[in-house]
Amino acid sequence: MSETAFSPSQLIRPNVVSLKPYTPIVPFDILSQELNRAPEDIIKLDANENPYGPSPRVxxxxxxxxxxxxxxxxxxxxxxxxxxxxxxxxxxxxxxxxxxxxxxxxxxxxxxxxxxxxxxxxxxxxxxxxxxxxxxxxxxxxxxxxxxxxxxxxxxxxxxxxxxxxxxxxxxxxxxxxxxxxxxxxxxxxxxxxxxxxxxxxxxxxxxxxxxxxxxxxxxxxxxxxxxxxxxxxxxxxxxxxxxxxxxxxxxxxxxxxxxxxxxxxxxxxxxxxxDCHYLLDNVARLIEQREQFYPVLNAIEWLEPYPSQTNFILCQVKGRNASDVKQQLAEQGILVRYYNSPGLTDHIRISIGTPAQMARLAKVLQHL
Ligand SMILES: Cc1ncc(COP(=O)(O)O)c(C=O)c1O
The missing domain is CATH 3.40.640.10 (Type I PLP-dependent aspartate aminotransferase-like (Major domain))
Incomplete structure (x- = not known):
């Protein structure tokens, strides 16, 4: 085989070649540029991260x-x-x-x-x-x-x-x-x-x-x-x-x-x-309380049907509207939630639980969407 005819990519495992490319998350600073908003104006509720961050001892x-x-x-x-x-x-x-x-x-x-x-x-x-x-x-x-x-x-x-x-x-x-x-x-x-x-x-x-x-x-x-x-x-x-x-x-x-x-x-x-477990588990308790308070708020929005959750997020079915549009409209207001493009979830969004102030802002935006 001549040198030019050889393509090293032919040596790659075929199952890797047939994989769909991975969709990486957008880093926070890039996101802030894309949305034209300061990082502190972005409410990130799309990856089930902890809004209280680590223990101060870290x-x-x-x-x-x-x-x-x-x-x-x-x-x-x-x-x-x-x-x-x-x-x-x-x-x-x-x-x-x-x-x-x-x-x-x-x-x-x-x-x-x-x-x-x-x-x-x-x-x-x-x-x-x-x-x-x-x-x-x-x-x-x-x-x-x-x-x-x-x-x-x-x-x-x-x-x-x-x-x-x-x-x-x-x-x-x-x-x-x-x-x-x-x-x-x-x-x-x-x-x-x-x-x-x-x-x-x-x-x-x-x-x-x-x-x-x-x-x-x-x-x-x-x-x-x-x-x-x-x-x-x-x-x-x-x-x-x-x-x-x-x-x-x-x-x-x-x-x-x-x-x-x-x-x-x-x-x-x-x-x-x-x-520093006590400090961190207090934050967990706060998030659980926040989750329990936010569930009825979501339930009261007629086009959303939340599922009971034992985590730091709530999945909602979006009824009579396009879930992808809802995600987009929230993003325009600086609020990021997770939308699924996969079978069984195309009319769903998932909302991570944030601080009380973040959830209050989200509630207001959802009620007026
Ligand atoms: C069910 C589940 N397992 C594992 C992980 C990943 O955990 P880690 O950040 O430790 O890799 C996640 C992250 O979202 C998750 O939802």
Whole structure:
């Protein structure tokens, strides 16, 4: 082959070439230019971030941090010890990642060969299917019921069908679920755990709800639970998540994780956040109160139908209007909400819970839209 005929892109894995391009989020400063508004005039309720930000101790600890020139602890020992106390689970079950996102990718890399199956339960968080596609998994979508509950019967039927063998290796479930905020019941989780597969339970929003199942990991060799500091602790920008894994799985994960996956700032910030739990959980309580107060406000708007939520956001069906237009009209007023372009959600918007002042402003705008 002559040198000019050779195209290195032909060497790229075909499943990557066939992926749709990723739509990145627009950074806050660029957004402020695009909307022609000062950052403080933008009400950002589109990514379930924490409007109260991190504990004030985070800035102090980072300002005083030493050893920035030294690689961080690859085992996040101090953070895992603090997390062991926070979760009431031994540190040996815990692995820290650059956000829960990294751990989803790591789980794929642990289990998935091209063509292996995984079960995804949309509408849900997009990264399970995204990472599944990158790993060339066959992503089987078992859609949630209209009330967003998981169709456990359909998943059991899938596993009972001989043509589905070899069975899906992973099932991803989210509780509370993003985008609607509903909970997976204990009994449904038990039924999933009885299947010959690994259940990944994503508890990114669990601090806004009642009852984590993270301690079930001790009793269930096929349960992984993921958590994050992005939501309750306001550290989305520093990228710290963690997972609880059965011991024989975590042993293999340690082999494949990048040694320095969690940077020093993230480790220090997460550690100090755990020493300031009261402050952060007070903010969580405030957001829950705000959510409960805002739900009836949304319900009173005749063209919106909100879903009950156990998270820091509320999903609404938009009736008799175009949801995409609603999102656009709000953006023109400097208020950003999430609009979904995906099946089952094209007439929905999701609103993250902000400060009381932000929610009051949004209520006023919605009432006059
Ligand atoms: C259900 C769910 N899991 C995980 C994440 C990502 O968490 P992290 O910021 O720790 O990567 C999100 C973020 O929105 C989420 O909604």
């Amino acid at each position: 800035a102090e600890v980072l300002a005083e941090a030493q050893y920035m020139h030294i690689y961080p602890d690859p085992e996040s020992r101090n953070l895992r010890a603090a997390l062991a106390e926070y979760t009431n689970l031994g540190a040996e079950y815990l692995l820290v990642g650059s956000g829960a996102d990294e751990l989803i990718d790591l789980i794929m890399r642990l289990f998935i060969d091209p063509g292996d199956k995984i079960v995804n339960c949309p509408p849900t968080f997009g990264m399970y299917a995204f990472d599944g596609d990158i790993s060339a998994a066959e992503v089987i979508a078992i859609r949630r019921r209209p009330d967003f509950s998981i169709d456990v019967d359909a998943i059991e039927t899938l596993f009972a069908e001989s043509q589905s063998e070899p069975h899906p290796k992973l099932i991803f479930v989210t509780s509370p679920n993003n985008p609607d905020g509903s909970i997976l019941s204990d009994s449904d989780l038990q039924r999933l755990l009885a299947l010959p597969t690994v259940v990944v339970l994503d508890e990114a929003y669990v601090e806004f709800s009642s009852g984590s199942r993270i301690q079930w990991v001790e009793q269930h060799p096929n349960l992984i639970v993921l958590r994050t500091f992005s939501k309750w602790a306001g550290l989305a920008g520093l990228r710290v998540g963690y997972g609880a894994f059965p011991l024989d799985l975590i042993e293999q994960l340690w082999k494949i994780k990048q040694p320095y996956n969690v940077n020093l700032a993230g480790q220090l910030a997460a550690e100090v956040s755990l020493t």
